[in-house]
């Protein structure tokens with residue numbers, strides 16, 4: 555389903571492939587990493603926007619208010635400010651967009667659409683400050699094996715990735731058929 559006014563061609567959540575040649579047929583090394591807005595604790599996108607379109611909520615979600623100012627925004631600095639390439643830009647309407655954690659559903663007591671719609675149940679959502687939540691329990695259980703993307707950026711990303719049997723590749727060498735950059739790689 556299409557949610558959050560995702561415009562054609564936008565990938566608010568995009569699954570990348572991590573190639574690992576060390577695997578064999580029975581234990582292939584390749585794995586997949588869905589990348590979306592990391593809802594950073596220190597979101598570099600927020601101060602980058604000269605029109606205050608991006609905002610971090612008290613619950614941690616980073617959302618976009620009205621994107622009307624984007625139409626007059628010539629430099630689109632938010633795109634360069636995000637180290638995760640999580641912000642997409644609709645060249646047709648000249649507006650930015652990204653995953654907002656389905657803040658409207660969260661406000662109504664629900665979870666983001668990706669959680670129930672992942673048929674393998676690969677995505678969990680919750681309050682990391684709540685010791686009883688599934689995410690804090692999983693992070694507690696996995697410890698250092700709950701990886702974060704590019705922690706060196708200082709953005710303090712909220713998203714954790716569990717990988718127990720593969721070498722973690724961070725974002726280096728990730729491949730996405732949908733990504734339109736040079737050579738199709740990050």
Ligand code: SF4
Nearest residue numbers: 591592594597599636
């Ligand atoms: S991942 Fe990018 S868009 Fe999302 S909060 Fe962090 S800096 Fe902002």
Ligand code: SF4
Nearest residue numbers: 603607624627631632
């Ligand atoms: S494109 Fe929109 S969100 Fe991005 S910096 Fe410009 S006004 Fe802000």
